[in-house]
Amino acid sequence: MKKMIAALAVSALLGVMIASVTNAASSHATIQSTVSFRDKPSTNSKVHHYLRQGEKVTVLEQVNAYWYKVRTSRNSTGYVSSNAKYISLASQNVGGGEKPGNNNSSSQTIEKVIKAGQSYLGTPYQYGANRSSTKVFDCSSFVRRAFMDGAGITLPADSRQQGAYVKKKGTTSSNWKNLKRGDVMFFMSYKGTKASAYNGINKSKATITHTGIYLGDGKVLHTYSKDSGGVRVDSIAGKHWEYRFLFGGSAI
Template sequence: MKNLNRKRWGKIMVALSLSTALAMTGTAAVPAQTAHAAQATASSSKASRIVATGKSYMHTPYKFAADRSSTKYFDCSSFIYHVYKQNGITLPTSSKKQSKVGRYVPKSQLKPGDLVFFYAPIHHVAIYIGNGKILHTYGKPGVTISDMNNAWWTAHYNTARRVL
């Protein structure tokens, strides 16, 4: 009888130990998942602010080699520099240098707030705003929204970077 109680007690202890270990593992995974979700939400929120900031400059005139301190006119890279700087992200001042920061993003995985680059060598940059649209500045329209899936932009697409 004593032997049977020891075996039963041993099984109960093993079951309790396993239950405790599983409970601790599950508890540890929840904060990690929550942290990842919070980071994704923060990134999405920052992207929304960046897009809103950029849109607030709609139709601001384009000027080649625009002064970085001015918001009366922009060239493509000064527009990007200014919009991201207003949202706490300091980027280089040229599109070529901007194309080297952050991490590479395949075209199929673009998210709002990603930087998209055109031409080879790179000399145009835009903000991806979702649904195949980009926010940028060039020529007569000044700051504008274009369809990146338009044949012209598709033909000149080069790469994308995520800085958020």
């Protein structure tokens, strides 16, 4: 009898411990705007349905910098974008390799970087611009200045070094649709306006020749020629920017 009571006590204690671990590895969240509820953490995966603004979910894990694993009020489990535009955490106690407790401060910093970059809209382009100048920019000096002004971060001087810097920071993606607002984008040389002009190119070995800041919604903030009018915003989808894209990721 004593052994049975002891076993029951241990079982109860284990149950409490498991419940505590489960609670410690989850967080309640609210959907901020309509977002795809997918079966895998990828924009290429199946969409089960859409979660609407105001819906409550439980965040089970932050899979990486781009995705949360969540459970809905109907007890369905799937994946949603971790972009603050779509989801807001009620607390910051989420399991997994990433620690979204830094999301709010990171998002604020990113917005400062973008605001700083947008303050230079229309600033003329000059190849090889002086890195300390704000009168003219080339692509990498512009990105460098935006992060310096907005986040106090001094990125390397040229786009290739900036690409290496971002890769060392952590997760990158070769699919621009997976990027988050404020991520730095890297591109190869211009070959033409059609997708076919880039067929057969091994992009993993291509040289970075251009960089910009992803704004979300398929837009990039950058500068690339005198004729283009200097610092500007361009759409990516269906343009040579999409075909030239190599990878992108966070510099913060």
